[in-house]
Amino acid sequence: MSSADVAAKVFRQLQPEDFRVLQVIEAAMARHRYIPEDELPKLTKLNKRELDFRLSRLTEFKLAERWVGPYTGYVLYTAGYDCLAINALVKAGILEALGKPLGVGKESDVYDALTPKGDRIAVKFLRLGRTSFRSTRRSRGYVAQRHHISWLYQSRLAAEKEFKALKLVHSCRVAVPRPIFQNRHVVVMGMIEGAELAEFSEIQNPKQTLKEILSNTRKAYIKAGVVHGDLSEFNIIMQPNWHILIIDWPQYVERDHPSAERLLERDVKNIVQFFKRKFKTANTLEEALIYVKS
Numbered sequence: 001m002s003s004a005d006v007a008a009k010v011f012r013q014l015q016p017e018d019f020r021v022l023q024v025i026e027a028a029m030a031r032h033r034y035i036p037e038d039e040l041p042k043l044t045k046l047n048k049r050e051l052d053f054r055l056s057r058l059t060e061f062k063l064a065e066r067w068v069g070p071y072t073g074y075v076l077y078t079a080g081y082d083c084l085a086i087n088a089l090v091k092a093g094i095l096e097a098l099g100k101p102l103g104v105g106k107e108s109d110v111y112d113a114l115t116p117k118g119d120r121i122a123v124k125f126l127r128l129g130r131t132s133f134r135s136t137r138r139s140r141g142y143v144a145q146r147h148h149i150s151w152l153y154q155s156r157l158a159a160e161k162e163f164k165a166l167k168l169v170h171s172c173r174v175a176v177p178r179p180i181f182q183n184r185h186v187v188v189m190g191m192i193e194g195a196e197l198a199e200f201s202e203i204q205n206p207k208q209t210l211k212e213i214l215s216n217t218r219k220a221y222i223k224a225g226v227v228h229g230d231l232s233e234f235n236i237i238m239q240p241n242w243h244i245l246i247i248d249w250p251q252y253v254e255r256d257h258p259s260a261e262r263l264l265e266r267d268v269k270n271i272v273q274f275f276k277r278k279f280k281t282a283n284t285l286e287e288a289l290i291y292v293k294s
Helices: 003-013 016-028 037-044 048-060 078-091 130-139 151-170 206-222 260-279 285-293
Strands: 064-068 072-076 097-104 108-114 120-126 179-183 186-190 236-238 244-246
Touching: 003 078, 003 097, 003 108, 016 037, 016 048, 016 064, 016 072, 016 078, 037 048, 037 072, 048 064, 072 078, 078 120, 078 151, 078 179, 078 186, 120 151, 151 179, 151 186, 206 244, 206 260, 206 285, 260 285
Parallel strands: none
Antiparallel strands: 064 072, 097 108, 108 120, 120 186, 179 186, 236 244
16 A cells, blocks of 8 residues: 555544644654654644644554654654645645556656546655655755755655646646646646556557657747656656657756756657667657757
C-alpha cells in the first residue's frame, strides 16, 4: 500500500486537532530532523494529555514517527504529508475522492480522482524521497544548498516547479495535462488517459507521432521558452485517440539557462533514437534539431 493509499484510508478519521499537530511538525521540520517532543505543547497550544492522545493516533495511523535518541522527537511520514495536502485540496473544493493509481514511479505517484462536481482529474504526489536525498540535492536545480533540507521541502519545490512549467507550456497550447492546482508536494491536473509510449510495440502512424512530439517540443522552446530537460519515451503518454501528452516537467529549464541547449539536444536525441530503434523512422538528429530550433 502506497503512502497516498494510507492517507486516503485514514483521512476521514482525522480531526482538526490531528491536522494541527501534523502542520506543526511539518513547519518545524524546516529546523529539525526530528522535532523535540518538549517543543510541541507550546507550538500546538494543546495540553499534554490532549497532545499525547493526538501523537499516539498519528503514530498508530502511520502518519508520524516517534523517534527516541538523545531526545524524543517526531517527524512526518510521507502519508502524513499526503494527508495535509489532501486536506488542502478538499478545503479548496478541488478534490472529492481519490481513486486508483494511474502510475507509480520512483519520484511520483499519480492517482485518478474526482472533483466535487464529479469531473475526473489526475492527482500527482511528488516524492523526492529520503532514499534519494543526496542525489536529488546534487542534481536538481530547485534544491537550495542549505545545511538542512527535508524531503518535504525537496518534494514541494519540485511540485511548485512542475506546476509553473505546466502553466507556461499549456498557455502556449503544448500537449500537456491541464494544470489545475498545486499544494505542497501535490500537483492536480486534467485527466491523463493512455499509456507511456515505451509500452507500445506498434503505433498507428510512427512518423506522424514523432512529428507531433517534435512539434510540441518546438512549441515549448520557441513560444513558451522552455526545455523539458528529461524527455523520453517514458514521459510521453499515447492517448486513446493516438495523440500525445508530454508529462513530468519538474526538471524543466528556461531557454536562457546555461544548460538549455545541451538539454534540448539530449531531449530530441532521446526521442529520435527511440523512434529509429523501435519504429524504424528515418529522421536524423540534425534535421530534428534544426526543426525544433527554427
